[in-house]
Amino acid sequence: MKVAVFYGKEDIRIDHHYPVPEIGPDGVLVRVKACGVCGTDLHIYSGAQGATDCNPPVILGHELAGIVEKVGENVTRVRPGQHVSVNPNISCEACTACRRGDPHFCDHMMATGVNYDGGFAEYCAVLEKQVFVVPDDLPFEEAAMGEPVSCCLHGIDLCNIKCGDSVMIVGGGSIGLIMLQLARMSGAARTVVLETNEARFSLIRSLGADLVLNPLKDDIHAALAENGLDDIRVTIECVGRKETVEYAMEYAGKAGTVMIFGLTDPDCAVAYYPFGAFKKELTVKTSFVNPNTQGRAVDIISSGRLNLKDIISERLPLDRIGETFVPGPRAGKVMIVC
Numbered sequence: 001m002k003v004a005v006f007y008g009k010e011d012i013r014i015d016h017h018y019p020v021p022e023i024g025p026d027g028v029l030v031r032v033k034a035c036g037v038c039g040t041d042l043h044i045y046s047g048a049q050g051a052t053d054c055n056p057p058v059i060l061g062h063e064l065a066g067i068v069e070k071v072g073e074n075v076t077r078v079r080p081g082q083h084v085s086v087n088p089n090i091s092c093e094a095c096t097a098c099r100r101g102d103p104h105f106c107d108h109m110m111a112t113g114v115n116y117d118g119g120f121a122e123y124c125a126v127l128e129k130q131v132f133v134v135p136d137d138l139p140f141e142e143a144a145m146g147e148p149v150s151c152c153l154h155g156i157d158l159c160n161i162k163c164g165d166s167v168m169i170v171g172g173g174s175i176g177l178i179m180l181q182l183a184r185m186s187g188a189a190r191t192v193v194l195e196t197n198e199a200r201f202s203l204i205r206s207l208g209a210d211l212v213l214n215p216l217k218d219d220i221h222a223a224l225a226e227n228g229l230d231d232i233r234v235t236i237e238c239v240g241r242k243e244t245v246e247y248a249m250e251y252a253g254k255a256g257t258v259m260i261f262g263l264t265d266p267d268c269a270v271a272y273y274p275f276g277a278f279k280k281e282l283t284v285k286t287s288f289v290n291p292n293t294q295g296r297a298v299d300i301i302s303s304g305r306l307n308l309k310d311i312i313s314e315r316l317p318l319d320r321i322g323e324t325f326v327p328g329p330r331a332g333k334v335m336i337v338c
Ligand SMILES: [Zn+2]
Pocket: 038, 039, 040, 062, 063, 147, 148
């Protein structure tokens, strides 16, 4: 089969003669139809680690969907021909964290597309417990968004948005635009998005933002006050840079919650002003991967209530995957499609 193998820092190569993976009794062989390129893939490519440690050579790609090709003898819930969205994260179900209901803190967490061969390939072997059946008419590229949407859902759950709250999203990239829509579904009455790329403003507005501001140009406090948005209850940081984390803390209103969601570089440090936080009773939270949220993510995607097609900006065949690993800002989500 054709695959893209990651051999180490900045080294991904296409191989046309890779063996199709074997599956065990609990395994499911998926014929990959779409696999998203994630910020985590870019981090790993540049030499950093993802949520779990990556030891190349390995096939990356953890946001995948496809058609069940073959199942192991113990598999009962899925059968060949069904369309599935894959949860890449595999917890042991036996360690202390797993047994108290926090599978994402598993001591032995492994992930398809990070530790095990993933979805930048024609076929990918996973376990039955990793697959979620999706409707046959759901586009594969939307089904492949199951993992990023499930991560966003965990973040949204931790924000405790109440009906009627005003919510700010920092960053109008693909994660920011999923968060924007989930915040509105969770009851946000008004939403504001901070984004520096003005070419994205009309898309951001079309997905429901009431106000879009450029933090490099606009006086944010003044603009919020002018628009009656000076009581931001929740800010959700979706970029992972020092400045954007600082914006999220600065613009959160009284008794506000700050969700630091974007993945920063490991050595990123931000300025924290305890006095300002004290006067606002700020709650600062973070969110790590997708504990038990992929089923709901797949349900929301299948319901058609989430606009993902406008967020996916590029569709590339596997042979051209190298193009997606060039550094620089992207216009949206890149999908590798087969
Ligand atoms: Zn991802």
